[in-house]
Amino acid sequence: MSTSTTPSPWAHVTPGNLLPGLATLAALGIGSLLAWPRLARAIFASDFLPHAYCYLKEPALVWTHVISDSTIGIAYLAISINLAYLVYRGRRDLPFHWMVLAFGLFIVACGLTHFVEALTVWVPVYVLSAILKVFTALISLITAIALPFTVSPLLTMIHRARDCEEHEREVARAEAKFRGLLEAAPDAVAVTNPEGEIVLVNHQVERLFGYRREELLGHPIEILLPQHPPGVHSAHRSQFFASPQSQPLGASLELLGVHKNGSEFPVEVSLSPLQTKTGLLVSSAIRDVSERKREQEALKQSEERFRRLVEDVRDYAIFSLDPQGNITSWNLGAERMKGYQAEEIIGRHFSCFYPEDDLRQGKPAQELRTAIAEGRVEDEGWRVRKDGSKFWANVVITALRDSGGNLKGFSKLSRDITVRKRIQDQLEALNQDMVRRNAELLAMNKELESFSYSVSHDLRSPLRHIAGFSQLLLEEHSAELSFEAQRYLQRIREGTSRMGQLIDELLGLARLGRQELKVQVTSLKPLVEEVLRDVIQEKPGHPIDWIIHPLPYLDCDPLLMKQALTNLLSNAVKFTSQQDHPIIEIGSMPGNPQPVIFVRDNGVGFSMKYADKLFGVFQRLHRPEDFPGTGVGLATVQRIIQRHGGRVWAEAELGRGATFYFTLGRENGTPNADALTSHIPVSDELEAARGTTAG
Amino acid sequence: MAQLPVEILLVEDNSDDIELALHALRRGGLANRVEIVRDGEQALDFLFCRGLYRHRSLAQPPRVVLLDLKLPKADGLQVLKELKSNPVTRPIPVVILTASREEQDLVRSYQLGVNSYIQKPVDFEQFRRTVKELGMFWLVINQPPPQAAFQVG
CATH class of the missing domain: 1.20.140 (Butyryl-CoA Dehydrogenase, subunit A; domain 3)
Known part of the structure; x- marks a missing residue:
């Protein structure tokens, strides 16, 4: 030691x-x-x-x-x-x-x-x-x-150790903050070191790619974002590391992400540098853009479909303009209508379609202004084709704006309605013609009215004078007149009387045409009964067998209907007058849309070959000696029924009676004649053919 | 005859009609006091006692006026209108005697207050009968308006 x-x-x-x-x-x-x-x-x-x-x-x-x-x-x-x-x-x-x-x-x-x-x-x-x-x-x-x-x-x-501890705590706090931010980020974030190894991932990465955190740390980023297309990612990364400042990789890259299960999906990756103690790291924010891609794709397809649709439309010229009015697209319909090919017209100003008058008045610009102000403008007018010919067009210009409301241009839709215009013009001319004719007709009607008024007043007077003076001659000078002369005077009297009758009936018929129709719901039965009383009164002592079936209500003018019924029933009475057992039947049957009323008799009848003459004015199918009449009765009936919008017709057989039908309102189909007439009793006496027929 | 009051005023422009009417009246024994005027204006002069007829007295109106519709100058309806719109002449019975049977004439006449409307029949026999009955009715059967009816106020 x-x-x-x-x-x-x-x-x-x-x-x-x-x-x-x-x-x-x-x-x-x-x-x-x-x-x-x-x-x-x-x-x-x-x-x-x-x-x-x-x-x-x-x-x-x-x-x-x-x-x-x-x-x-x-x-x-x-x-x-x-x-x-x-x-x-x-x-x-x-x-x-x-x-x-x-x-x-x-x-x-x-x-x-x-x-x-x-x-x-x-x-x-x-x-x-x-x-x-x-x-x-x-x-x-x-x-x-x-x-x-x-x-x-x-x-x-000891001091150093304390500082160190403090620093470490701070770092830990910062790191916790960073991790918190990382986890809170909406995007999946993976942090890589310069070698491309993953050093940090957030929860979103786990969720998006299906890996657990520990399966990723230390592994190359390529397991998540393979070089697809090859080289892109690492190329970017190495470039990025080479000069992080000059390489603003914040701009996103579109790459393919690979899920743990092997499925690929489009991602948008934005890289950003992360300066750390241990060196420069790269943080990659990864966003799954599958949904957006799908939407974009759908939008693209829809736009493509729409574009094709527009291009293929032949009957409408559909094209677009930029905000200045220059043509930016051109469809087939426009090509056909205006004669320009897309390549020769795109870029030109749309005013080339307007005739000179419109150009002088500044109409093209005016229309764009209106479209801008009101969203759209519709116009009809002459337009000019490439070859200079004109056509009448219906034009709709719509201002196109982006979501911010900024004008992007215009769409213009034109239709060639020259034919329609021509028809309209013709219709208008016809209409004017009709108005004129109507006025003429009214004037004529007025004239006719004053004519019949005149007839009523003036034509009858001389007739009366003839009748009066011939009568006076007969009465006061009969002694001086031969028998023959007296007979002639008698004939004059009869003639005037008949003419008076004719004038009256003719005036009556004319009046029918002018008279206003006062339509109301009318029960036919009382009307028929009323008529019957008058008719029977006219011909007393005539033993007629009347058969009255149930009768409907009709929408009609009761006065006119009464007149029509009077004429029909009088006729029936008249033409059965020579029968031993006259039978007159009145009834109705279902019709479409309104019931059909019929008056049937077992009288002399008539031959159907004269049926078309039946309702003519002064048309008679007999000699007056056999059946008196003026030939106005059935014409009157027809006029009344026609004024109700209906139809009258007859079925008969010579010597076997006649049936008159009428229905009000338009009807479809005529009842079967045989079925209706088969049961009419036939009188033996009437079998003897007559030279003339009933009407 | 002149001093006796006129019983019938016949307003008729056509001479044939006048002759036939007079004939018929005569036959009916009614032609004694008939005054004939040939147009509407004259009729109004007579009835309002003016012009040619200014010597006449309003107090002696005709018992009945037989009025044709189609007349020169003022027509029958105009005459009728003036008579019936004036209280002095309103009570005078007016009978339209005309060839017309036009509804508009009938309507207008009655609206203006006509007392009777008769269409002249074409047949003379009928005409005669009609005129006779007409005269009988207005001159014999009918009670004429009393004097008081003509006093205005």
Whole structure:
């Protein structure tokens, strides 16, 4: 053992080289004792009284000393063994370990002194005891002298240790903060060292890639982001490490990420430098962009579909303009309509489609202004094709804005409606024509009205004069007139009377056309009964078998309907007048949309070949001698039914009676004639064919 | 005859009609005190006692006026309107005797307050019967308006 007070030589003392030293020292000591027995004898001389005597062999005192000294010795030994073990384990990390060893030696020495002290109670080896004490004193002295020299560096060391601890706590706090931030980051973040090994990941990385944290640390980042396309990632990284400042890799890279299960997915990676104590690290923020990619892809596809759709539309010219009105896209319809190919028109101003008049008035610009102000503008007008020909177009210009409301341009949709325009013009002309005709018709109607008024007033007067004076002639000058002359006058009278009747009926028919229709829901039955009373009154004593079936309600003008029924029933009465058993039947049957009313008689009937003449004015199918009449009755019926929007028709057979049908409102389909007429009783007398037929 | 009050005022422009009407009246024994005027204006002069007829007295109106509708100058409806809108002449019975059976004429006449409307039949026999019955009714059966009816106020 060196007694040097400077700690530096001790710095090399290690338990490894200390123990052999101690062993050598012990061997030397034992060797010297064996080599020199006298020395041994001198040392171990026990000619003295053992210490027990000093204690008067008082056992309590003796054992107290022995036990205490032994205990102290054992304790000192244990302490020094601990210290030795500490130095041995702590190696060089233990500061001032030579001091510890010195303490250890000092304590061992003290321990030995106490052991020998205990021994000397019975064995009086005082020389040994003295030597040990000298040794112990030396060691103690050396330690005591060396100690002050170590106080200052020890204090420094203690301070340093405290600073160090503080710093470490700070670092730990910063690191905790950093980790917190890392974990809170929405993106998966992996931190790599310059070798590309993962040194730190957050929870999102575990979630995104399916690895546990410990499976990643120390592994290359390529297991998460392989070089795909090859070289990209490492190339970027090495470039990045080469000059982190000039390489703003904050701009994101689009790479493929690989999940633990092998599936690949698109990620967006942004790299940023991380200056640390241990060097420059790279933090990679990784974002799963599968969803965004899908959306973008869907949007792209939808845009593509829409673009194709627009391109393929043939009947509409669809194109777009930039905010200044220059054409930026051109579809097939536009090509067809305007005659320009896409490549020759794109980039030109859309005003080239306008005729000169519109250009002079600044219409193209005006339309864009309106589209900007109101969102869209619609216009119809002439447009010019490439070849200079014109077409009438319907145009819609819509302002296109981005989400921020900034004008991006316009879409323009045009339709060639020249044909429609032409038809519209024609329609308008026709309409005007119709308005004019209507006015003419009204005027004509007015004229007709005054005409019939005139007829009513003026035509009848001369007739009355003829009738009056011929009557007076007959009455007052009959004596002067031959029989023949009187007969002629009689014929004149009859003629005037008939003409008067004709004029009245004709005026009545004319009035029907002008008269306003007063339609109301009308029960047909009372109307028929009323008519029947009048008709029967006209022809008293005529034994007619009336069959009245249930009758419906009709929407009609009751007065006109009564007139129509009067004419029909009068007719039936008239044409059955020569029957022995006249039967007249009135009824209805379902029709579409309105019921069909019929009046059936078993009279003389008529031949169906004259059916088309039946309803004509002054059309008669008989001689007046057989059946009187003016030929206005059925014309009146037809006029009334037609004014109700209905239809009247008849079915008959010569000598077998006739049936007249009418229905109000438009109907579809005519009832079966045979089914309706088959049961009409046939009168034998009527079988005798007549030259004329009933009507 | 001139001093006796007129019983019938016949307003008719057509001479044939006048002759036939007079004939019929005569046959009915009613032609004694008939005054004939040939247009609407004359009719109004007669009834309001002015112009040619200013010597007449409003107090002696005709028992009945037979009025044609189609007349020169003021037509029948105009005459009717003036008569019926004036309290002095309103009580005078007015019978429209016309060829027309147009509804508009009937409507207008009754709206203006006509007392009767008769269409002249074409047949003379019928006409004669009609005129006779008409005269009988207005001159014999019908009670004429009393004097008080003509006093205004």
